[in-house]
Amino acid sequence: MPSFTGSPTGPSPTRTRGRWLMSHPGPKLEPLDLSDEEREVLRGWIRKRKQSQDLVLRARIILLCDRTGLGGVPVSQCQVARDLGVNLATVRKWRRRFTERRLRGLTDAPRPGRPRAVTRDQVITVITESIDSDGGRPSTRAVAARAGVSQSTASRVIRAVIPVSGENAPY
Structure with a gap:
């Protein structure tokens, strides 16, 4: 490993594995x-x-x-x-x-691409419309029509929020 003597005005560099290493630290952090x-x-x-x-x-x-x-x-x-x-x-x-x-x-910056098609307000409308005060549940088509989204989107939102269990689940 070759080493060179430094001059009085500067540090002495040393070559290690193809890189020059300086004997002094970098800028003060x-x-x-x-x-x-x-x-x-x-x-x-x-x-x-x-x-x-x-x-x-x-x-x-x-x-x-x-x-x-x-x-x-x-x-x-x-x-x-x-x-x-x-x-x-x-x-x-x-x-x-x-x-x-x-x-x-x-954190990562937002990525380019297609923005969400369903707004937060539409999701909230789907959720609130899917719960009747009577305790019954309206059809996903009726909920979708009131929220202004497709029936499959309304169904997807409802399944993500309201747990479905059993064979006789309404959705």
């Missing part, structure tokens, strides 16, 4: 100053079983970036990248987004 609430939210994301693994990785990155080393200096981004086995650019990206927008910066 500002602490993230996570609040207790933010820390709990990030830990909750990590603990959730059905959470997006991308979001879990981002939470791990931020929690590791919040650690401090000797002298109260934040842990280097290179160390966080090594600990998690990710690229340094990934750690920089999510640390920067977190400092700019806090927890909102870690």
Whole structure:
């Protein structure tokens, strides 16, 4: 492993596995100053079983970036990248987004595509219309007509909200 002596004006670089490593740290990092609430939210994301693994990785990155080393200096981004086995650019990206927008910066942006065809108000109308005050249930066609949606959409909404059990279930 070749090593070069540095000049009095700069550090001495060392070549390791095809990369040049400098003997001094990178730019000084500002602490993230996570609040207790933010820390709990990030830990909750990590603990959730059905959470997006991308979001879990981002939470791990931020929690590791919040650690401090000797002298109260934040842990280097290179160390966080090594600990998690990710690229340094990934750690920089999510640390920067977190400092700019806090927890909102870690979530995915809305994806392009077709917007929802059924509005929230229509879903609420389907649910309220499907429950009679008499205790009976109107047909899905009648509910769909009053809500302004198709019969299959009304049926899908009702099945998602109202539990159906047994052979004689109305839907």
